[in-house]
Every structure is written in structure tokens, then in C-alpha cells.
Ligand code: SF4
């Protein structure tokens with residue numbers, strides 16, 4: 001097990017949320033997502049955000065840099081990975 005389990009704790013807390021709380025949390029995190037400014041995102045026609053929670057993009061194929069380490073969502077929910085749009089959500093990359 002990794003030493004820093006913040007992300008795993010976040011996932012556990014989110015799994016106990018009501019659908020309403022979950023919807024509000026996703027909306028709040030989506031507002032913080034900075035994927036729209038990312039070189040891998042721009043020009044792909046992608047409109048979705050929050051790949052760290054929702055999983056891979058079907059449109060982003062080329063990894064031209066990833067802004068996730070500087071995104072406030074990374075710290076807020078304890079993410080430890082990058083390239084969620086091409087490699088999968090935090091949950092997927094954590095192997096949970
Ligand atoms: S960590 Fe990356 S995918 Fe997740 S909200 Fe931030 S910029 Fe978007």
C-alpha cells in the first residue's frame with residue numbers, strides 16, 4: 001500500500017455520499033479542473049473535463065504535457081497520477 005492514502009480515503013468518503021452530494025461534489029471539482037488550458041487538450045475537440053474522476057477521453061490521443069500536478073483538484077482529493085485523459089481515472093490508475 002502507498003504511504004499517502006489520501007486519495008483512497010477520498011474515494012471511500014465519496015462512496016458514502018448520497019447521489020445529490022456526489023453530483024454537487026463533481027460539479028465543484030469540474031469548476032476547478034484546468035484541463036481546458038492543457039496542450040494535450042487544446043485543438044482535440046474535447047469538451048469533457050475532470051478525467052481524473054470520469055476516466056479516459058475518447059478524443060485526446062497525444063500526450064503533449066499534463067497540467068494535473070498543478071491543478072487544485074490534485075491536492076484536494078489526493079491524486080498521485082497524471083494523464084487521466086489517456087491513462088484512466090485516479091481510481092483506475094490506483095488499481096483500486
Ligand atoms: S487533476 Fe487533471 S483531470 Fe483532474 S481536475 Fe485537475 S486538471 Fe482536470
Ligand code: SF4
Pocket residue numbers: 034035036038039040041051052060065066067068082083084085086
Ligand atoms: S488529464 Fe492532464 S493531460 Fe489530460 S487534458 Fe487534463 S491536464 Fe491535460
